[in-house]
Amino acid sequence: MTNPTRKNPRILIVTPEVTYLPDRMGSLASYMTAKAGGLADVSAALISALFEQGADVHVALPDYRAIFSDRLAPFLEKEQKTIQASMPEERIHLVEDRAFFYLNRIYSGNGIENIKLALTFQRDVINYIIPRVRPDLIHCNDWMTALIPAMAREQGIPCLFTVHNIHTVKALLAVIEDRGIDAAAFWRHLFFERVPHSYEESRDNNPLDFLTSGIFSAHFVNTVSPTFLTEIVQGEHPFVEDSIRSELTGKWNAGCATGILNSPDPAFSPGTDKILISNYGPSDHPSGKQRNKWFLQESLGLIRDPDAPLFFWPSRLDPIQKGCQLLADILYRVVSTYWDQSLQIIFVADGEYQGHFRNIAQFHGLESRVAICDFDENLEHLAYAAADFVLMPSRFEPCGLPQMIGPIYGTLPVAHDTGGIHDTIGHMDTLQNRGNGFLFKHYDSTGLFWAIQEAMRFYNLPVETRKAQVARVMEHAAATFNYDVTAQKYISLYERMLERPLINPY
Secondary structure, eight states: OOOTTOSSOEEEEEOSOBSOOOGGGOTTGGGOOBOSSHHHHHHHHHHHHHHHTTOEEEEEEEOOHHHHHHHHTTOOHHHHHHHHHHOSSOOEEEEOOHHHHTOSSSSOSSHHHHHHHHHHHHHHIIIIIHHHHOOSEEEEESGGGTTHHHHHHHHTOOEEEEEOSOOOOEEOHHHHHHTTOOGGGTGGGSOBSSOOSOHHHHHTTOOEEHHHHHHHHOSEEEESOHHHHHHHHTTOOTTSOHHHHHHHHHHHHTTOEEEOOOOOOTTOOTTTOTTSSSOOOGGGHHHHHHHHHHHHHHHHTOOOOTTSOEEEEOSOOOTTTTOHHHHHHHHHHHHHHTGGGTOEEEEEOOSTTHHHHHHHHHHHTOTTTEEEEOOOHHHHHHHHHHOSEEEEOOSOOSSOSHHHHHHHTTOEEEEESOHHHHHHOOBOBTTTTBOSBEEEOSOSHHHHHHHHHHHHHHHTSOHHHHHHHHHHHHHHHHHHSSHHHHHHHHHHHHHHHHHSOSOSOO
């Protein structure tokens, strides 16, 4: 199925969601927006960077017709002809099944429905898209694509499997076959709850694990943070299932696993961000951030003081991963400690702890200093530009993007030293002219309060000292946290995989 004589190997990226695609990839590229979370942004930015760097990249994506339709209205026939004339073939391959046509979001609230959607998507990728594209390498993303690596191994196509989230589901072979996937052809490369004795014996009573199967059968695996991969292999996260840890460890020991950091969407750029009240760069960030801060304070009913230190919470209010309960424990203490400086905290996030923070703010009368807002993309951009610090006390972090977006805007992270945060943030040391945030190592509210104190010590340094450090951080972030860098790492990994013989224990 592969073509080893191709000078520019053909890469098929399989993803259940994407934020945008380059116009020149196909006539409808700019209208393909289907997002449930960070995977959409990551897929979009990686595909775009690979395409711009000249890779022969194709993408397989469900046809979320109802989601796409809102963006199709301005599409003109003249534009379609112009784009198609410049492209020898379409590079966007949609799974056109009615299961996707009427969805208004990527994932259902029903786990069984999500499994059906994942199987429908993979069925058409396996049966139609891969034979049509004839890729030299397949790049799959997360559990909704996790059966494809087993098929790729059976057919001798190198396959990379990227683990974005440690989430998995299970299903029987009988259920998979019922959705039109001939699992009998590659069942030996799947991972089951117990060791299978035969296909027939396991078909109806031995569930297979999707994410573990993807890790087990892929020729190479990557997580989206080097440190998070190391933490899993070393058993530092008890919530990671034993099977996932075991298979990642096996890949690690075989030299078939690595970590490649994600990067923020290129739309996060304070110099060009159209949502901001005032654009700015490293050289003029103090005035630009002050103008955005004043506007945001006025819009949210906070004390209007451009010199007030402003902390921004950007992540979903999830106490399992994101550490919002640590901030809840000390919210009043933080605000009252720096009352004379009018310290303010803005939440732009959904989640179960939102009501808890509202109650704390109301009980203590903090409404002019604490704003709790539902997630809104425009407000998110404004908050990055207006804030001085971004809060990320995550218990664990497979990658994380806010701690990278913040420094691009001159907004320094206050974060727990874990996973992708460890890979991207160093503790600020103004004397050594290094660091880009404030890290605490012990996961508790005392550790978070200490890191906030460190941030405030920095905030109270002489203006010129602080200005020089923030400018340094912004310049470094723009050069480091971008998908040109990330795409090159994936290209190097693709080349390594294509050069490597496929005869190996994994």
